Amino acid sequence: MDNLLLSRLQFATTTSIHFLFVTLTLGLVLFVAGMQTMYVITGNPVYRRMTKFWGKIYVVNYAVGIVTGLVMEFQFGLNWSGLSKVTGNVFGVPLALETVIAFFAEATFLGMWIFGWDRIRRGVHLALIWLVALTAYVSTFWIMVANAFLQHPVGYEIRGDQAYLTDFGALLTNSSLTDTLLHVISAAVLAGGLFVAGVSAWHFIKRTTEADLFRRSMRWGLITAVIGALGVIHWGFLQEVVIEQNQPAKLARLHPEPGSLAAVQQALAQQFGPGDWAPPSWIAVPYQIMMNSSFLMLLVLLVLVVLLFRNWVVRLRVPLYVLVAMVPLPFVAVIAGWLVREVGRQPWTVYGLLTTEKAVSDLPAAVVLISFVGFTLVLGTLAVVDYLLIVRFVRKGPDDELFGSTLDRVSAERAGVHTF
Template sequence: MSAADLARLQFAATTGIHWLFVILTMGLVPLVAILHTRAAFTRDPAERAARERMTRFWGQLYVINYAVGIVTGLVMEFQFGLSWSGLSKFAGNVFGAPLALETLIAFFAESTFLGMWIFGWGRLRRGVHVTLIWLVALTAYASAYWILVANGFMQHPVGYEVRDGQAYLTDFGALLTNPSALLALAHVTLAALTTGGVFVAGISAVHCLRGAKERDLFRGSLRLGVWVATLASFFVIIVGDLQFPLLDRTQPRKLAALEDGGAPWHLWLRISMDTMTIIGNTVSTITLVAVLLLWKDWLVRWRPLAYLMAAMIPFPFIASAGGWAFREVGRQPWLVYGELRVDDALSPVGTASLAVSCALFIALFVALAAVNWTLLVRFARRGPEATQLGATEPLPDDLPEGGSGDAPGGGTDEKHPVPVF
C-alpha cells in the first residue's frame, strides 16, 4: 500500500469507529433527558423514585459510552497534523475556527455539564439537575454542528477565496449556513435518534420479558424508544432524499458513480448506499409494526418480536457507517472538493511510519470499541438494581435540615438513600 492509502485507511478506520460512539451518544442523551424530566416532575414519590431509577439506568449506559468514546475523539484532530498537514495548510484559515469551537464545546462545555449532572444526584434541586442534562444534549448537538460545518466545507467549499495557495474565509455566514452542513446535520440528528430509540427499545423489550417488576420498570422506556425510533427512521429517509438535488449541483460525479461501473470506489459507493437504504427501510418498517403492537402489550407478549427488537440494535450503526462511507468516499479524489486533492494534502511521512501508526491506531480503537460494548452489555443485562450512577451517599451538608431524607418536599430512593430536592 502507498503512503496515501495507509493514511486514508488510518483516518477512515479511526473515524468510522469513533462515529459509532458519537451516534449512540447523540441518540441516547435526549432520551435520558426526557426520562429525567418526566421523573423530576412526577408528584407521586413512589412513581418518581421508579422513574429516577430508570433515568439512572439509561444514564449510566450513556456515561459509559461517552467516557470511552471521548478517548477516541482525542486522537481524531491530531491526525490532521500527523497525516494531512496539506489540508491544514490549505484550509486551516477556514475551518480552524469550527474545529476549535467543536473542541471547546465537546471537551469543556459538554463534559462540564455532564460531570455536574453525574455528581448532582441528591445534591441539586430537581429543576437545576434536569436543566444540566438538557444542556449536555444541547452541547452534544452543537458539537456535531461545528464538526459538520468543517466537513461541509470539504464537501462543498463556500465563503472563501484562494490567495497564494491558501484558502481564506470571506463570508462566515455562508460557511455557517452551508447546505451541505445543514442537511447533513438534520440527517445525522435523525439517524442518531433512530439509533438511540432502537437501542432503548431493544434492551427494554428483553427486560420486559423478565418478570412483573422488570416489565413495569421498562414499559415506559420501551414505548419511548419505539416511538422515537419510528418517527426518526421515517423522517431520516425523507431528509436523506433531500440531499440528492444538492449532490446533483455540488458533486455530480458522486451520483454518476452510482450508475457507472469501472473503478473499485464506484462499487464502494453502491454498496454503502444500498446498505444504508435497505437497513433504513427495514428499521422503519419493523418499528412501525412495533408501535402498532404496543397496544395491549402485544409487543412484549409476542416473544419473538421482543427479541427481534434486541437483535435490531446493531442495524442503525451499520446503516450509519454506510452513510458515512457514501459521503466521504464519493468525494474522491478530492479532499476539499474541486480545490485540494488527497495526494496533495498528504504529510511528508514515510510509508513505514504510517504503517506502524495505522496498525497501532486501529488496534487501539478496536480494543476501545470492544471494551465499550462489553461494558454496555454487562450493565444492560444487570438492570436498574446494579446501577451505580446516582448511588453515592450524600454529604452531611447535602441533607435537608434534621439530617433526614424525608423532609418536606424531599424523597429517597428505596435502595439508595439519596434525597430528592
C-alpha cells in the same frame, strides 16, 4: 501499500469507530434528559430509576468516545498536513469551536450532572442534563459545518497557496450542511431509540422484575425510533438534490444510468482538467445497504408500534427477539452512510480545491503503517471495553448506586416511596 492508501485506511477506520460512539451518545442523551424531565414533573420514582439506568450507559459511552475523538483530532496534523496547510485557516475554525464545546462545556456540564444527584436543586440538576444535550448537538453542528466545507467549499479566498476565511456566514448556510445535519441527527435518534427498545426487550426476554421501567422505556424507544427512521429517509433523499448540484459524479455512481457518468466526467474534465474525477463504483454498495436497511427498520418499527397496543410486543415474545436483533442495524447504516459521503467525494479532500493526494502528509509508508496499526489497536480496544461495560450495566439492570444514591434511598424508590 503506499502512504496515501494507508493514511486513507487509517482515517476511515478510526473515524468509523469514533462515529459509533457519537451516534449512541447523541441518541441516548435525549432519552436521559426526557426521562429526568418526567421525573421532575411527575415525581414518579420509576422515571428517576429510568434516568439513572440509561444515564449510566450514556456516561460510559460518552467517556470512552471522548478518547476516540482525541485520536481523530491528532490525525489531521499527523496524516493530513496538506489539508491543514492549505485550508486550516477555514477548516480549523469550526473544528476549534467543536473542541471547545465538546471538551470543555459539554464535559463540565456532564460532570456536574453526574456528581450533582441529591446535592443540588432538582430544577438546576435537570437544566444541567439539558445543557449536556444542547452542547452535544451544538458540537455536532460544528463538526458538520467543517465537513460541509470539505464537501462544498464556500466563504473563502485563496491567497498565495492558502485559503482564508472571508465569509463566516457562508459556512453556516452551506448547501451541503442543513440536510446532512438533520440526516445525522435523525440517524442518532433512530439508533438511540432502537438501542433503548432492544435493551428493554432483552430484559423482558430474561423475565425482568422491573416490568414497569422497561415497558415505559420500550414505548419511548419504539416511538422515537419511528420518528428517527422517518427523518433519516426524508433528509437522506433531500441530500441527493444537493449532491446533484455539487458532486454530480457521486450521484452518477449512486444511480448509474447508461452514459450519465461519461457525460459528467466530460464536464468535470473541462472544469478541472484531464483526469478521472469520479469516486469508486463500489460506493453504490454501502448506499444500497443504508437505504434498504432504513426502509426495513421503518417498516418493522411501524408494525411493532402497533403491537404496543395492549402490550402485544411483550405478550407475543417473538417481537422481543426481533427488537434485540435490530439493535446493530442503525450503526451498520451509519457507517455505510459515512462511506458514501466521504469516499463519494474522492479524489478530493476538499472538493474542487484540494485533492487527497496533495492533502496527505509526506511520510514514509512504514511510519503510517505503524500509526495505522497502533491507532486501530487502541480504538479497537476502546470499542471492546465500551461494549463490555455497556453489556455489564445492561445485565446488572437498574441499580442507582453509580450516581451516589444511598442504599436507603434506593430501597425507598423501589418500594415506590417519593423522595425529593
